[in-house]
């Protein structure tokens with residue numbers, strides 16, 4: 215082999231290595247870290263999906279925003295309205311910074327679903343006794359599916375270890391018979407024992423589908439957040455729709471907010487929590503269409 219070919223080979227090897235190093239920090243997915251926990255619904259856990267740095271970063275973004283909105287509410291005298299909301303969570307806008315964008319790339323690589331089909335990431339903090347009652351992530355009303363269509367998949371990332379409780383449980387999941395050895399059950403709370411459950415571990419991520427492959431909603435995807443018994447639980451949720459969530463729907467050329475607080479409410483998740491007021495319908499438009507990006 216001539217010196218020229220040798221050094222060419224060497225170059226190819228070198229650039230392959232550097233490409234690997236460059237990509238590995240954010241968007242390389244390792245399928246051997248994924249385990250399937252149920253087929254009905256289709257649900258999977260990825261161990262160590264987020265790095266320590268990514269977990270810390272998301273929590274610190276959420277803390278800053280929660281503090282900011284608490285102060286803003288105090289100043290505008292709207293504290294009563296938002297006390298409930300600030301404790302339930304806030305949203306981190308898509309591609310907010312390099313780290314958030316890297317996490318979104320990774321989610322896209324893992325789920326095989328395009329980045330633009332995702333909503334902003336929802337951050338939730340649960341303290342002692344707080345829970346999320348059983349619910350579906352898919353919607354049945356027209357308002358909520360106006361943007362991006364149905365939610366088809368959810369990626370729930372755990373940002374903290376929870377000493378006791380705080381599991382995500384699928385109460386009507388069909389459990390594969392080989393799972394659930396009694397020993398494994400021991401550190402689950404009573405709530406978690408009522409179905410197929412995932413214990414929150416810092417950095418792990420749960421992916422489940424709310425629609426069957428034929429796009430029909432899957433009632434087995436009913437899920438709940440068990441009460442936190444000991445410790446504090448932080449999570450980040452990415453909902454992914456069947457269509458782009460960034461695409462603007464029919465625009466009448468009059469895209470305005472009707473209230474000065476719209477942007478802040480949108481950041482607190484009101485577009486999803488309170489769509490009748492915020493988004494409305496074609497016949498009866500809501501008050502914050504601009505901030506909710508529906509026009």
Ligand SMILES: *[C@@H]1O[C@H](CO)[C@@H](O)[C@H](O)[C@H]1NC(C)=O
Pocket residue numbers: 284285288
């Ligand atoms: C809100 O305002 C009250 C007095 O107006 C003050 O005592 C309280 O500390 C403020 N809370 C925050 C979170 O700024």
Ligand SMILES: *[C@@H]1O[C@H](CO)[C@@H](O)[C@H](O)[C@H]1NC(C)=O
Pocket residue numbers: 468470
């Ligand atoms: C835009 O909407 C506002 C509020 O509904 C209304 O007052 C205004 O007349 C509209 N403007 C146009 C050009 O349709």
Ligand SMILES: *[C@@H]1O[C@H](CO)[C@@H](O)[C@H](O)[C@H]1NC(C)=O
Pocket residue numbers: 472473474475
């Ligand atoms: C905005 O909403 C707040 C709270 O509902 C309300 O008190 C205020 O009057 C609204 N402002 C306008 C301009 O409608």
